[in-house]
Amino acid sequence: MQTTGTTAIATHLSPDGDRYFDGMADKFADSLYGKARGELRLDLLDRLLPEMLALDGQPALDVGGGLGQLSGWLAERGHEVTLCEPADDMLRRARESLAGTSVTALPLPLQALPERLPGPWPLITCHAVLEWMADPRAALATLARLLAPQGQLSLMVFNHDALRFSNVVKGNLDRVLADRLAGQGRRKRLTPISPLRHDEILAWAGENGLAVTHCAGVRVFHDYLQDPPADDEQYRKLLELEWRYSRREPYWRLGRYLLYTLRALPDNAEETLR
Template sequence: MNQPTLSDRNFDPIADHFTDKVYGGLKGDIRLAVLKKDLSQAINTLISEQNRPLRILDIGAGLAQISIELADMGHEVTINDISINMLNKAKESITESTLLESIRWLACPYQQLADKLQGEYDLILCHALLEWLATPADIIAFFQQWLSPTGKLSLCFYNPASFIYRNLVMGNFNVLNNPNYKADNKRSLTPNNPVSYEEVSMWLEQAGFTIESVSGLRVFHDYSPLKRGGHTNPNAVVEMEVRYSTQEPFKWLGRYLHILAKYER
């Protein structure tokens, strides 16, 4: 029997739905809070070392909130996504025309970036892209090619262990007992082919990357259907999510994992 041909996921048809589910509400606030906390020290270190604005590449950027903020700080930013609709939404979030024009926008699959990029990048952001690629291991070579020797890789991806744990907590044993279960990819944002931390860390280490830190995004929020006590205070939830994002064993329960790595040439 022929196997179905896998392809990279493009969110053009459900850009509005994607924006609401991923970036909207408390989930989006938690995501940004943890990523910004993780990235702040790394970015400050890079600025101190380079003593110049950083060259930043954001692959599969979606709304590109973090890279747009970095562009507003004066850094040289290139933003890429396979979805033109997502890039248009990112552009709509910018009110200053000079900032909009300072950013380089590239709408294409990351595999087509080679002819459009120049030089190396001090920081490569790749958030929530890995799990939607047909052949996720291939992107590691892209990081090798375009990350500078002193640069940092910020890689955030869906944690398949969280899918199992959440369905255990919710009592969805039928899902876990069905080896052929697949999410409805017309609107679902649960990837059908996620990769584990063990796989990703192996790919990175075999390619010469050193993992410097790992954090979990949404380590408890999604597992709490009954909202009471501190769960009724969004600011308190974000504060606790940030606090436990790097603590063992809680970080490994994150719906997403965030790796910061450097490339040892």
């Protein structure tokens, strides 16, 4: 497999079949966060998270924290953050950008957390991780075990329905008819191997004693545009539209990402999934 720079990487898949991103920090920084789609994602999270989470400076575990943007956002708001990221160059970039903050960055995959960082944690963030796992259902169960009673999980996943819709818009009709939408984890392609559906998240939350308290769509319009925003004024207008419809039916359901707040229910509590 090829990568940026001089580092050679044998495979993008772990022995468990999960997709890791060793050697791809430059690609994420440039092709995602260096463009409007990444900027929109961060700007929308900046608005959505304070309304979807009860944030009071509690310790936070950032699972699959990548380049560290979310950990930095939490640190700026008074949280002691433990960032876990298995990709070496991602972790190195995160440590560089977060030097001097309240973030501790560790080279851990999600599967190692019950043994290494069992918590219980009052706040866990896991954004754009489950869709790269061979078994996202088991991954969510692992996260649920790490939560303190009444703890909050901020979960963001790549939306299977949005992937289908965007492929139709692009004219990939045969692929959609054959339901060949998931990526294979090869080369440097960034199509997730396990895109997820809303009903799956609801069902798996219920299995693990989690209540879904908030839902939102991230990038409900941008990824279907023929042309990206041409200037700052167009970007500002698009951001306003994205924000306005991020939690409004039916638009949020076609967001490129689905953003959830899940709360750990006390034992024997009645689930209130919506």
